[in-house]
Amino acid sequence: MTTYTRTQSDQLYARAVAAIPGGVNSPVRAFKSVGGKPVYFASAQGAHVIDVDGNRYVDFCLSWGPLILGHSDPQVVTAVQAMAPLGLTYGACHAGEVAMAEALVAAFPGAEMARLVSSGTEAVMTALRLARGATGRSLILKFEGGYHGHADALLVKAGSGLITLADPGSEATSAGVPKEMAGLTIALPFADLAVVEALFAAHGERIAAVILEPLPANNGLLVQTDAYLAGLRRITLAHGALLIFDEVISGFRYQYGGYGQLAGVQPDLITLGKIVGGGMPLGAIVGPARILSLLAPVGPVYQAGTLSGNPLSIAAGLATLAQLSDPTAYRRLEQLGAYLEHRLARTGIPWLRGRRVGSVFWPYFDVGPIPVRADTISPVAIQRFNGMYHHMLHAGYYLPPSAYEVLFLSTAHSEADLDGLVAAWAQAAQQLL
Numbered sequence: 001m002t003t004y005t006r007t008q009s010d011q012l013y014a015r016a017v018a019a020i021p022g023g024v025n026s027p028v029r030a031f032k033s034v035g036g037k038p039v040y041f042a043s044a045q046g047a048h049v050i051d052v053d054g055n056r057y058v059d060f061c062l063s064w065g066p067l068i069l070g071h072s073d074p075q076v077v078t079a080v081q082a083m084a085p086l087g088l089t090y091g092a093c094h095a096g097e098v099a100m101a102e103a104l105v106a107a108f109p110g111a112e113m114a115r116l117v118s119s120g121t122e123a124v125m126t127a128l129r130l131a132r133g134a135t136g137r138s139l140i141l142k143f144e145g146g147y148h149g150h151a152d153a154l155l156v157k158a159g160s161g162l163i164t165l166a167d168p169g170s171e172a173t174s175a176g177v178p179k180e181m182a183g184l185t186i187a188l189p190f191a192d193l194a195v196v197e198a199l200f201a202a203h204g205e206r207i208a209a210v211i212l213e214p215l216p217a218n219n220g221l222l223v224q225t226d227a228y229l230a231g232l233r234r235i236t237l238a239h240g241a242l243l244i245f246d247e248v249i250s251g252f253r254y255q256y257g258g259y260g261q262l263a264g265v266q267p268d269l270i271t272l273g274k275i276v277g278g279g280m281p282l283g284a285i286v287g288p289a290r291i292l293s294l295l296a297p298v299g300p301v302y303q304a305g306t307l308s309g310n311p312l313s314i315a316a317g318l319a320t321l322a323q324l325s326d327p328t329a330y331r332r333l334e335q336l337g338a339y340l341e342h343r344l345a346r347t348g349i350p351w352l353r354g355r356r357v358g359s360v361f362w363p364y365f366d367v368g369p370i371p372v373r374a375d376t377i378s379p380v381a382i383q384r385f386n387g388m389y390h391h392m393l394h395a396g397y398y399l400p401p402s403a404y405e406v407l408f409l410s411t412a413h414s415e416a417d418l419d420g421l422v423a424a425w426a427q428a429a430q431q432l433l
């Protein structure tokens with residue numbers, strides 16, 4: 001076994017902190033919650049990454065979700081290589097974007113149109129603007145622990161006594177978000193329809209949209225019941241508000257299409273990102289023509305983008321979707337997920353466990369009920385995950401550097417990768433016992 005060194009990573013990090021705020025281009029990459037310094041990747045293939053010091057890891061972060069086929073899937077790479085000499089971006093129309101929009105429309109019931117953008121954040125921003133344009137209302141309801149990108153309106157936390165206040169909006173969680181803007185977003189806890197009913201009873205005529213991930217995966221994996229999602233559908237329909245399912249993570253993750261279909265609930269708008277771009281920057285807003293047609297140039301709601309629907313992202317996305325349209329991909333992902341759960345159940349350490357849906361796994365290292373809302377997550381579970389993080393890194397397992405994040409499996413992972421992960425966790429756990 002080679003020794004673990006990180007001389008090159010440390011040198012790069014020292015340069016990075018001088019040139020990039022915090023040394024990172026997205027805060028989740030900093031090792032703030034697990035301690036220590038980030039690792040610098042040099043190459044990746046399948047389920048594996050190699051860092052600049054030559055350390056090899058099995059990657060369970062997988063760029064936070066897009067890489068459902070693993071890193072640099074050969075068919076995706078071939079599609080991008082074939083496209084690159086024909087143009088990196090046109091800023092004009094091309095056949096690929098039509099094929100992508102048609103593929104997305106075909107994958108979601110009730111969808112008739114898609115607008116392509118370059119990130120999940122942009123997709124969500126556009127969906128909210130559309131909802132406000134369609135309803136003429138201003139307020140947005142989101143849920144505590146839901147992350148929907150870094151647009152101003154969504155960087156909020158709940159204030160107290162929201163529902164009964166004349167001005168029910170929340171506080172910003174980020175400097176730079178004006179309180180007037182944060183005040184237009186309301187944040188309520190998940191898994192409680194009564195608070196949503198109460199909010200709509202008091203302010204229903206002012207609410208443009210309710211936005212949530214139908215399977216919330218940004219603050220643990222807070223699985224909501226189908227009845228809860230159906231309840232949100234009923235309430236929004238009754239009050240003329242739009243229901244937006246943010247499927248940036250869940251789109252094409254659990255099946256070919258969205259999680260909403262699995263739950264039997266059809267939202268008004270769906271936002272997509274991650275998997276649809278196959279590892280390249282791509283997002284989308286999908287929905288019925290009556291709402292999507294409000295977008296410029298046909299309608300009054302403005303949205304634009306220099307690189308929107310660029311041919312390279314489309315090539316990577318279409319090559320990914322083509323492979324996912326074969327149901328064996330999802331059968332394999334489910335098999336791997338079930339295997340991980342089965343192996344974890346046999347370590348003899350009762351708290352070494354988690355919540356899994358398909359190929360998404362949230363390590364929840366505590367006993368007792370697994371939370372379905374953000375405020376009931378055990379601090380012990382967080383401490384254990386963090387305390388084990390660097391052992392896992394040294395053992396060759398790159399996990400998302402936060403206990404609140406989920407692990408992603410890909411078709412490139414093997415049972416042996418999962419055996420190794422569980423063995424390393426079990427060994428790390430022994431040191432904490």
Ligand SMILES: Cc1ncc(COP(=O)(O)O)c(C=O)c1O
Nearest residue numbers: 119120121147148149248249273
């Ligand atoms: C559910 C959800 N929505 C939106 C976003 C924002 O997407 P992006 O990072 O591509 O802007 C994310 C990112 O993690 C997400 O998980």
